[in-house]
Amino acid sequence: MKTYDAIVIGSGMSGGWAAKELTELGLQTLVLEAGRPIVPEKDYAEHVPMWEMKFRGMGDRQHVSKDQPIQQQCYACDEMASKFFVNDLENPYTTPDDKPFSWIRGRQVGGRSIMWGRQVYRWSDLDFEANVREGIGVDWPIRYADIAPWYDHVERFVGISGKAEGLPQLPDGQFLKPMPLNCGEQLVADAVARAWPGERVVTIGRCAVLTEAHNGRAACHYCGPCHRGCITRSYFSSVNATLPAAQATGRLTLRPYSVVQSVLYDRKAGRATGVRIIDAQTKHAIEFKARIVFLCASTIESARILLLSGIANSSGQVGKNLMDHIMGGGAGGRIDGPADRDTIGNRPNGIYVPRFRNIGKGKSSFLRGYGFQGGAGRSDWGRGAEQTGFGAEFKKSLRKPGPWGFSFYGFGEMLPDEKNVVEIDKTKVDAWGIPVARISCAYGENEKALVHDMSITAAEMLAEAGAHDINPYTSNNPPGLVIHEMGTARMGKDPKTSVLNAHNQCWDVPNLFVTDGACMASTACQNPSITYMALTARAAAYAVDAMKRNEL
Amino acid sequence: MNRREMLLLLAGTATLPDQLLAMGRAVHKRAHAGTLRALTPHQNETVATIAELILPKTDTPGARDAGVPAFIDVMLAEWVGDEERKMFTAGLADVDTRARAMFAKDFVACSAEQQTQLLTTLDAELARLRDTKADTSKSFLGGMKWLTLTGYYTSEVGATSELNYRVVPGRYEPCYPLDQ
Structure with a gap:
């Protein structure tokens, strides 16, 4: 043999x-x-x-709830991707x-x-030293210096689009050109930068989707549903x-x-x-x-x-x-984005707010922290189902995009136990x-405290950006669903x-x-x-x- | 993005661009209309009439031309649960009951004005539920509107004539001026 x-x-x-x-x-x-x-x-x-999809992307609900009752809880388990x-x-x-x-x-x-x-986000020594600093779990046997050259090595092959921000808690990497923030996101990013200079940053997500041709793989063509595959091999x-x-x-x-x-x-x-x-x-x-x-x-x-x-x-x-990580905390709201502007194409990426809790000065009542993902966009025809009216004028009104909205949702650290x-x-x-x-x-008490804090800080950032109808939320999810x-x-x-x-x-x-x-x-x-x-x-x-x- | 642009985009990759857009179509045949599976012909005509009142033919095709009734029949037959289906067909029966009380005719036999009048009443009742933050999930018209809009804007006719839907936009514009 x-x-x-x-x-x-x-x-x-x-x-x-x-x-x-x-x-x-x-x-x-x-x-x-x-x-x-x-x-x-x-x-x-x-x-x-x-x-071309029998259920227009909403999936074979009866079949999936019988054969994939757990898997269907993942957003990506949709009509075309449930087979994965x-x-x-x-x-x-x-x-x-x-x-x-x-x-x-x-x-x-x-x-x-x-x-x-x-x-795609690098760790820093804030993360590698956390266990030993707090006496939780066991100390990592490595530090950032041990892994940094290997982050370089894999990132050069993968192709990561992102923006260098020079933050110690989220080291920059080998970046291809970043995807742009849209005008709604720029508005929120500017407001957050004014209110929390050097502390909270709204940046474009760092993602393994190519913004330029790389290692024989083509740049993204912004079709949107990456989780169904990518024939141009634009995502890693x-x-x-x-x-x-x-x-x-x-x-x-x-x-x-x-x-x-x-x-x-x-x-x-x-x-x-x-x-x-x-x-x-x-x-x-x-x-x-x-x-x-x-x-x-x-x-x-x-x-x-x-x-x-x-x-x-x-x-x-x-x-x-x-x-796992913990999610379920965040906030959404309407923002005063430009009424005469919208986006074209489906950017497979959102915003990221690097961790800002328990770094440097100022300690929270909980350990460690969380980052936010999210983004801005205008509502589409789907809003019509919640509106009064029907007929020609109703139809005409739905041709135009609706109000700008913004959403922050947090992903927090879970302690070993x-x-x-x-x-x-x-x-x-x-x-x-x-x-x-x-x-x-x-999940333990520390994770629940993170989720609560996410809803507060997300809402206060939206308030700084002049958002309306701000909806802070917390929800209970079973562990596993963050899929980390x-x-x-x-x-x-x-x-x-x-x-x-x-x-x-x-x-x-x-x-x-x-x-x-x-x-x-x-x-x-x-x-x-x-x-x-x-x-x-x-x-x-x-x-x-x-x-x-x-x-x- | 046209086909030629798509080919240029793909140049240099090891894939088979000719198959790119045809691929999905070969595998996923669209559901053909013709045979009703959840609704009776009368119920189907009522659905089609209401759908067309919600999204009528204007300078672009309406709900009927976009195949919305066939989509709703498929959803009722294979997607919704038994309870939801019962609620929906009971709602259709209620529309006829009201039409007969108001105009002594089934809904589909009413004039366009009479149909609009009845639908306006139902729409106002739905609005009241929303305004009082009551449960709208059991509202027939609420479900009917959602099904009609979904069926229309995700149809080829609706997505390409009423919206600017493109399978492959080819670019991302973060702040694009809307056509006035």
Whole structure:
């Protein structure tokens, strides 16, 4: 049987990067993906006009509520993109009755990198030092200086549009030209800059969508529904960028329909020897051998695989400290944007307000902080359903855009807590006979305090901008729905309290690396994908160096 | 953006531009009208008449020409729940009850003026619900307006003749002067 140099489990955001880096560094690499292959020319559906869709984009509601009751909670699980989300009946998991968790998943080549939100923000030492400063969880074994060159490395390949702001809490990166703020957003940005100079900044989102041709991929054409795919490969995904790069080396073997059951382990040698899968189509078990294994199956899946394998857990920390971000706080309102102006095209990006709480002077009653996303726009014909009137004049009035509105919605940090766990539920199996995950996770008081504060600061910024009908809100969402799961195999400085070392290498199994969200020792409040990418590339370089030195 | 511009945009990428716009169409055939699935012919004609009163033919096509009645029939057959469907058909029956009380005829047999008068009454009742912040989710006309507007503005006729909808705008203008 062939022994690969490396096996990568998962082909999503992290797995795609592992595949690219390992193959480019010379390794014969097998990528195992649980789901089906994706052929962009056949599977992408972003240019299907509304009238070609049976339910005009609103989705096959009856069908989806039966087969995808969890997945349908994600905005992107729409009529054209629901196929990129798992069937919940085939992929069950359990939770305690009083702790719902919404696990949004994509099982196909590319994983969730196909439907991701594409927002890209670096971490700073404010984030890497937070745990040790406050005595929460474990200290990160790395600092910004360790990861900064790897942010540069991945950003140069991905192509990030964004504006440099020189903020210490949100380091600038390798940016392509930024997308513009629209005139409604400029109005709010100016008002916020006047009221909170140097403290609060409304900037354009930093996103993995190209504003200019980059590395053989075309600039965005502003069609809008990125989550349905992108035939011009203008946004970054594994399918659009990293997997083709890995393929180009001639060293990639990509095997879809490969549901990983466990990592094979040689107890005597203390090393992983390969991976055991269930073929999703035949349901037969197959084993593959490799010198090193990169586990990139996503936070909860990776914990599930480690627990099912019974390895890398001498610390007892595998599956613990599950985190997500928290959302649900913000405010909206009408603003006095120019009545004679509107936008053209669908910008796949909004505004961003970097964290401004608990940095420098001034402490809040809660720990850490949050950032805002959002944006301005004019209402469309949809407002007519809420208006009185009908007939020719009514129809004519809806031809013109309605009032300008603005919305801020916050994304906050979640603290690590050993009580939030992923375990194996021995009483239930998935469609491939593999025991499922049992997830027990709840937000704590600090997260709830963040959401409350979001509604206040969002409303006060709108008030500064002269907004009308300001509507501050808070809402309760189950964890999971921000789709930023992290923490179930944390990095650390001590093998007694962490699963991975500073290079995402299992303390207990030196040739096994975990580089997806599972590795995160805290969440910060920034969208996490670019950090997974940078950590994956860094770990791949470390692993290949170690192999060359015959240390692995 | 026209087709030629699209091709230029795609130049240099490894995709198959010829298939770009045709792709979705091949896979997702539009639902053909013709056979009613949720509504009786009389109910369908009532729906079509009200839809056309809401969004009539002007210098652009109206709700009937945009296929709104067929869209509503599909939504009632396959999208809404049983309760919502019952509420909707009860609302249609109520329109006829009122028409017979006011004009001694079914709604569709009334004159255009009579139809407008009845719809104005229903619209005023809906406005009162809104003004008093009462529950509008059970209002027949509320649902009917939403279905009509959605069916119209997301149809090819409505999106391209009444709105400036383009599948591929090709650019983003952040602050564009509206045509006066």
